[in-house]
Amino acid sequence: MLYDNGFEQLVNQPTRECNTLDLFLTNCPDLIPRVEIIPGLSDHNIPYCEINTSFRGKCQTQRQIPLYARADWDSLRAAAEDLSTELQVKKSSHSTDELWSTFKDKLLAAIKKFIPHKTARPQNNLPWITPNIRRLINKRDRKYRRMKKTGSAKLREEYKSLRRTIQRQIRRSYWSYLNSIFTEDSNTCQVNNKRSRKPFKRSYVLHGHTLETVSTVKYLGTTMSENATWDTHINTMVTKANKTLGFLRRNLKISSVSIKEKAYKAFVRPVLEYASSVWDPHTKKNTDKIEAVQRRAARFVLNRFHNTSSVSSMLSTLGWQSLKQRRKTARLGTLFKIHHGIVQCPVISSKLVPPPTRQRRKHNCQFKQITTRTLCRDGSFLPRTIKDWNSLPAVTVEAATVDTFVSRASAS
Structure with missing residues (x-):
C-alpha cells in the first residue's frame, strides 16, 4: 500500500526487541541521508533521522485595509437599494450564476467606491535590524550601485568598509536582542523554598542577568509557591472555573440537561482536574472550595437555583462523583x-x-x-x-x- 501511494519506509531496524514499531514514511528519500536507531530511556529505542531541508519564510504582501470610520454610508445604502431593485428585475430572465455575479461585482464596486482604503506595508524585517542599521544598509546599496556604474576603486573601498561595519553592528544587535529576552522584566525568575528549617538562598545568573526571586511562579500550567503549598494555584484555578461556568450560564440558555452537562464536563471540569495528581489538596478548606464549583454547576445543569433545593440530591440525580474521589x-x-x-x-x-x-x-x-x-x-x-x-x-x-x-x- 505504501509503494502504491509513492511512499517509502526508511526504518529498517527493530525499535523494541525484535519488532519495528516506529515508521518513517517519505516520498522524497533523497532528502534523508541518515537513519539509525539509538538507545532510549526504556526498552523502546529511538529512531534518529537527519533531513536535508530549508525553511522558506512566507513574506507578507501589501493589503488593503478599509477605513469604515470615513465611509459614505448613505451612498452605500443607496447603491444597495439600487442593486436590490436591479436583481428583482433580472431574477426572471437571468440564471442563478448570472445573478450572483451581478450581485458580487456591484457590491464590491460600491464598497471600493464609498469606503476608503489604506495600503498596509509588509512587516518582514528581523527584530534586531534597527532603524540605524536599516539606514546603513540603504546607504550601502546606493554606494554599490554607484560603484558598479562608475567602477571607482575609491567607492569599492568605501563599500567594503561599510559592509564590514554593517556586519559588526548586526552581530552586536543580534546578541543584544537575545540578551534582552532574559531581562529582569521578563518571566524568567526563581522561587526559593521557605518551608525548610534552613532555607537555601542562592542567586542564579542567566545570560548576564540575575534572576528575580518571586513568591509564586507558573510552570506547565500549575502555580508553585515558596511555602510549598498549592493555595495560590487552587485559588487561580477555581476563579477560572467559576468564570467559565458563568460564561456558560449567560450564553447557554437552553433547557436540555444533557447538553448543559456535556458543556460542564467539557469546559469546566477539565480546568478543575488539570494535573490534579500533583496538587490534590489535603485541607478541608481547599477541598470545599473546589467542590463548591461542581455544586454550582449542578444547579446550572438542572436549573434549580432556589435556596431550599438540595444540591446533594442534584448530584445524586446527575450521578456525579465528588471531585475529591476523582482526584x-x-x-x-x-x-x-x-x-x-x-x-x-x-x-x-x-x-x-x-x-x-x-x-x-x-x-x-x-x-x-x-x-x-x-x-x-x-x-x-x-x-x-x-x-x-x-x-x-x-x-x-x-x-x-x-x-x-x-x-x-x-x-x-
Missing part, C-alpha cells in the same frame, strides 16, 4: 502506571519498596509507608497515595490494565 482515583492511576513501568519516573519508582515482612499486609503489592515530619509533606503525592494504595483490595491492585484498575479503584 484520588487519578492519583492511584498515576501510581499504577509508574509501578508497572507505563510511565517512566525513576525518582518515584526507587521509593516504591515492599514493607517489612513483620508488617500485616492487605495484599502482596503493598509499599513501605514514607515517614514525614509535616502535614504538608504527608499530604503530598507519594506519601498520601501510598496510604491509599495499601488500603485497596487485592482484586483492584492486581488488575491487568489501567482501565480495569481505574474502574475498580473508582468503585472502591
Whole structure:
C-alpha cells in the first residue's frame, strides 16, 4: 500500500526487541541521508533521522485595509437599494450564476467606491535590524550601485568598509536582542523554598542577568509557591472555573440537561482536574472550595437555583462523583502506571519498596509507608497515595490494565 501511494519506509531496524514499531514514511528519500536507531530511556529505542531541508519564510504582501470610520454610508445604502431593485428585475430572465455575479461585482464596486482604503506595508524585517542599521544598509546599496556604474576603486573601498561595519553592528544587535529576552522584566525568575528549617538562598545568573526571586511562579500550567503549598494555584484555578461556568450560564440558555452537562464536563471540569495528581489538596478548606464549583454547576445543569433545593440530591440525580474521589482515583492511576513501568519516573519508582515482612499486609503489592515530619509533606503525592494504595483490595491492585484498575479503584 505504501509503494502504491509513492511512499517509502526508511526504518529498517527493530525499535523494541525484535519488532519495528516506529515508521518513517517519505516520498522524497533523497532528502534523508541518515537513519539509525539509538538507545532510549526504556526498552523502546529511538529512531534518529537527519533531513536535508530549508525553511522558506512566507513574506507578507501589501493589503488593503478599509477605513469604515470615513465611509459614505448613505451612498452605500443607496447603491444597495439600487442593486436590490436591479436583481428583482433580472431574477426572471437571468440564471442563478448570472445573478450572483451581478450581485458580487456591484457590491464590491460600491464598497471600493464609498469606503476608503489604506495600503498596509509588509512587516518582514528581523527584530534586531534597527532603524540605524536599516539606514546603513540603504546607504550601502546606493554606494554599490554607484560603484558598479562608475567602477571607482575609491567607492569599492568605501563599500567594503561599510559592509564590514554593517556586519559588526548586526552581530552586536543580534546578541543584544537575545540578551534582552532574559531581562529582569521578563518571566524568567526563581522561587526559593521557605518551608525548610534552613532555607537555601542562592542567586542564579542567566545570560548576564540575575534572576528575580518571586513568591509564586507558573510552570506547565500549575502555580508553585515558596511555602510549598498549592493555595495560590487552587485559588487561580477555581476563579477560572467559576468564570467559565458563568460564561456558560449567560450564553447557554437552553433547557436540555444533557447538553448543559456535556458543556460542564467539557469546559469546566477539565480546568478543575488539570494535573490534579500533583496538587490534590489535603485541607478541608481547599477541598470545599473546589467542590463548591461542581455544586454550582449542578444547579446550572438542572436549573434549580432556589435556596431550599438540595444540591446533594442534584448530584445524586446527575450521578456525579465528588471531585475529591476523582482526584484520588487519578492519583492511584498515576501510581499504577509508574509501578508497572507505563510511565517512566525513576525518582518515584526507587521509593516504591515492599514493607517489612513483620508488617500485616492487605495484599502482596503493598509499599513501605514514607515517614514525614509535616502535614504538608504527608499530604503530598507519594506519601498520601501510598496510604491509599495499601488500603485497596487485592482484586483492584492486581488488575491487568489501567482501565480495569481505574474502574475498580473508582468503585472502591
